[in-house]
Amino acid sequence: MGKKKDERELLETFDLYGADPEILREWDLAVEKVRQVRGVLKIKTPAGYRMLKKVTASDARVRFVHEAIEHLAAGGFAHVPRFIRTKYGDPYVVQGDEIYYLTDWLPGKEADLKKTKNIFLAAETLARLHNAGNGCEGGGFGHEAREDFTAQWGRFRAKLGSYDESLEDRRDEQNEMDRVYAQHRGELIQMIDHAAGQLAEAPYGEVLAWAREHKTICHGSFSRQNLIVDRERMAVIDFDHCHYGHPIHDLGGLLARYMPRYEWDAEIGFSILDVYRGVREVSNEEMTVLAAYLAFPARTLETVEWYFEGKKEWEPAKFASRFRKSLASDHGRETFVQEMIDRYRLNMAAPSFAPQVEDVDAYGDLGEMESSSVERRDDGWQEDADAPAIKRRETVSVEVEEEEPEVTLASSLDAVTEEDDELQIPVPRHPNRYKVKRSTAEPRRKKSDGGPWTPGGR
Template sequence: MAKRKEEKELLDVFDSYGADPDVLREWDLEVEKVRQVRGVLRIKTAVGTRALKKVNVAEGRVRFVQQVIDHLANKGFHDAPRFIRTKYGDPYVVHSTGIYYLTDWRPGKEADLKKTKNIFLAAETMAKLHNAGIGFAGGGFGQETREDFSAQWGKFRAKLSSYDANLEELREQTGMDDSYRQHREELVKMIDHASEQLARSPYPQIIEWARENRTICHGSFSRQNLIVEKERMAVVDFDHCHFGHPLHDLGALLTRYMPRFKWEASIGFSILDVYRAVREISAEEMTVLAAYLSFPKRTLEVVEAYFERKRDWDAERFSSRFRKQLALDEGREMFVQDLIARYGLNLSAPSFAPHLEGLESYDDLEAMESSSVESRADGWEAPEAHAVDLSESASIHEREESSEVRLASHEKGLEERRTDSRSVLPDAAPRIKPRRKQKPGPWRPGR
């Protein structure tokens, strides 16, 4: 009876995840325990713990991801779990319920990026990934570039007009409506300024460099996908990886996590210094990065979520979050001002964000981040609720700075940064595995 109960519980987990446990036979896995953790199944087997993921995308996209991870490993970046081939040699399984791939389960916990040691480790790991990502010779899906900042910013600018029309509808006005009206012009000035600075920057040149060198970005370098064990960080979930300039990842990291440090310049400069110690940032790249950070992305995301109903929040919560983000925009602009001054960049410093007082609490900044299923943690039991320690000192050990900080020219050393492009040949398409009721072969407790 106990065995039947155990089997039912396992099958219930697979059913809830939308997976067919029969695919496990492709790897001859004997399953002991299964648990869903975020978007994957954590599977304990006789030969170790594995992560099984099901995706519903084009097969070419999955092949692209697998080839990117293999390329990184071949270039010396071993902190991304590789696809485990089936007993037939296939890198993944095409099944009637989706495409499945299997990797090792990386032990550790999700990176708490409120801790300075973890944000610095994330910057170092990202730089290593970017170095290894140069020269990827794969093709097919993933060749699209997502670093077209100007197009993205133009869409946000256009959306504001549609939101204005929304305010004219006959409906009860909320506090968020009032806050938006009050600060709309400041948002417009921030958007237009960032767009102007990007247009003045060597943006086309660095994008051309990225295309010539076929550089890879992770595309979702966030705390959910960074696993820390002791002093080492692993990067998981490459489902959004793509060809693009490394600034796409670096700019997103700063935009997402510097607000937690209220854009304190010493921390931001240390993040950049840690990254630069592994992968140099050219003068041209730093100029584009400063223009990128001039854009009020996080604030506009709150506005977008409100008017497009992307969050199930009441108007009061939206208004509070909007005003907090505006207050943080002031710190962001001050950081960009310091960045321009420190590196002598040929840009105009932004200064359009309003000065808002009485918004000391920023504890809900994680609310806009995705959270599929639950936090990742070691152990098979559901993690107990625990208070987040916000008392950790944000002290850092900065390098002694000279009065002038120099950046390498983008052209200087370009040949040294180029690497040989070893071909990554596409694998033969895996055989399609239809849904089956039963088949001989191990997966426990099935027979």
């Protein structure tokens, strides 16, 4: 390929990504090839592959992500996407309303968590991340107010009233999803109220107080897209949603996401917990909160929300199928929670409200349905297939009165959804690089005029 063609393709790729290639001069980065992979640019350089990402988050938020990653690396959790500093020593570059950061790119595959060896490795990796994440000061940046489970669950409970009004408005022309939702709405409310009641009875306040005191880092999106396996090593990427919180949030999210694929098999679920607890101790109080967390029908409510608020452009029959499979999964989930209560002798009431849904296929494909819109990771240079255009439909307007919670923890629903449109895929190959932390008062630079970026470093 000629120099002019290389340069033209590079410029076209940056233009489609909405970035100025001059930003590469901040790192004196010589580029041989570049392509967009989801929400990032994968760049081939003479020194290896790099990842460039553009974000619109606040300065404080990006600085918190950077310092959280540095804290994890300093704590011995090496396989994280550490920011490559610019030639001026800055961890990232501000350009207008956008921030750019650069990391190395690790070859590997997204973790196939339908394989038990990978789900167990994920549990071990998560525990090591939480151990290393203790005591992160974060330089005073990015300590966001996060929702606690109770506040989040209360909002979902309130939303059902708006959905009922929508059903009443079209009472004479209801579709399959309307009918199946109306049929099982009562059981869904019982599941919500039971989980909220058990959480209120659990030592939730003490658990959150511990998290605030120890300033523990949670990943916030610990899903297969962000777990990269290279031989027997698992790296964790995309810390854009990391936050202070309790590790139970991440652990509960891992179980809620992937146990449906194993039909909530108790042997597998307890093995996941045993692997995690073999690395990080989990108290009886934390296990009680985890059981209450798992008692909440988040996946089923997610389907209901997608339908009534127009977040998915599926036919009503597809919504109805997913809703029924979610309810079937809820029955398995409640059985698993019952067995957790018995196994760990937890002081709480077992849930038993999910209906016995007949004539549904195995619900292990819920994860496949859930992540069908997410492009798989591709380390090659093949072009991705264009996604079909989506026509939006009329949605339900939902108004829920909100109150600021006194305690902080990330959204419970965010912990189980895999609908992120972007995937950051960087992990450094040289974990000992770029260890120096900047002062929070240190100024950041804008674009510079020097340094190469041209194809092949010419």
